[in-house]
Amino acid sequence: MAQLFGNFSEEPISSEEYLILGFSPSSIPLKQRWRNNGLSADFLGDYLTTFFPATDTHSNTIDRSAEIKSAVGYIANELLENAMKFNDEASQYPISIQLQLHSDRIVFRVTNSIPSQLVEKFQAYIQNLINEDPQEMYIEQLERNAEDDSNSSSGLGLLTMINDYMALLGWKFDTVKTEPDVIAVTTMVQLTV
Amino acid sequence: MEIKTKDYHVNYDSETTTLLCKGSLRLSGMDEYAPIVQIFNQVADLEPSELKFNLKGLEFLNSSGINVLSKFVIKIRQKKHVSMIVQGSQQIPWQGKSLKNLKRLMPTLKLEWE
Numbered sequence: 001m002a003q004l005f006g007n008f009s010e011e012p013i014s015s016e017e018y019l020i021l022g023f024s025p026s027s028i029p030l031k032q033r034w035r036n037n038g039l040s041a042d043f044l045g046d047y048l049t050t051f052f053p054a055t056d057t058h059s060n061t062i063d064r065s066a067e068i069k070s071a072v073g074y075i076a077n078e079l080l081e082n083a084m085k086f087n088d089e090a091s092q093y094p095i096s097i098q099l100q101l102h103s104d105r106i107v108f109r110v111t112n113s114i115p116s117q118l119v120e121k122f123q124a125y126i127q128n129l130i131n132e133d134p135q136e137m138y139i140e141q142l143e144r145n146a147e148d149d150s151n152s153s154s155g156l157g158l159l160t161m162i163n164d165y166m167a168l169l170g171w172k173f174d175t176v177k178t179e180p181d182v183i184a185v186t187t188m189v190q191l192t193v
Numbered sequence: 194m195e196i197k198t199k200d201y202h203v204n205y206d207s208e209t210t211t212l213l214c215k216g217s218l219r220l221s222g223m224d225e226y227a228p229i230v231q232i233f234n235q236v237a238d239l240e241p242s243e244l245k246f247n248l249k250g251l252e253f254l255n256s257s258g259i260n261v262l263s264k265f266v267i268k269i270r271q272k273k274h275v276s277m278i279v280q281g282s283q284q285i286p287w288q289g290k291s292l293k294n295l296k297r298l299m300p301t302l303k304l305e306w307e
Contacts, residue, residue, distance in 0.1 A: 069286075
């Protein structure tokens with residue numbers, strides 16, 4: 001039975017314009033495949049600019065096309081970094097990123113497996129994100145990180161998407177295999193364009 | 194105090210008291226950012242009275258990088274006699290969205306745009 005959090009929509013692909021990239025985590029180690037996060041994210045951002053052509057090349061202001069390319073590149077990169085970092089290596093379950101283009105928004109869906117012992121902590125974090133003021137959470141996380149050097153993860157990816165890009169986030173947790181249990185989490189991000 | 198790779202360049206010029214960060218920074222976590230953090234800490238310890246942080250050429254920064262920059266700003270904030278100017282580019286979209294958060298961490302910080 002799937003558990004949904006935040007703004008998660010189960011609707012099937014209703015957009016005629018979409019991309020799906022899939023990654024097999026076991027084919028090469030994380031350190032080697034790290035560069036592919038950036039390559040994939042930049043490709044996705046660049047790809048979408050076709051649908052938002054540059055308008056005024058003489059303007060001093062950044063045009064819509066460049067803004068979207070940058071936003072997509074940033075969000076896709078963060079989602080892939082999270083997926084790669086928190087993936088359950090033992091599960092052999094693939095990681096995928098899907099982008100859908102709608103007239104008023106771009107929808108990202110990233111799926112990765114997650115070790116079952118991390119689920120509770122992650123869901124508690126999500127509840128905080130939904131209930132607390134994300135601006136306050138962002139500054140608190142930064143101040144906390146400044147005092148405590150021990151964490152290798154900044155805990156800022158999702159917060160920056162909400163605060164800096166006004167993105168809407170949602171999550172789905174599903175048990176996709178049993179014996180042993182494999183739990184997959186899909187993070188959905190909606191970016192208004 | 195310099196690191197130069199094919200992706201990014203970090204350098205401190207003590208004559209102009211300018212810390213430069215340019216290129217694309219998307220390292221995987223605090224371990225990978227450690228050499229850059231070391232330079233930032235050394236600069237903070239020098240306590241220049243006016244520190245310029247030139248980010249005009251920083252095309253991409255992941256959230257771990259935002260964390261590193263923010264920690265540096267907090268460190269400078271704690272040095273009571275160092276004033277900081279962050280130089281950003283209006284042509285780089287992420288900067289317009291994210292650099293203002295540095296001012297929330299250190300209200301006396303000046304943000305200059307080119």
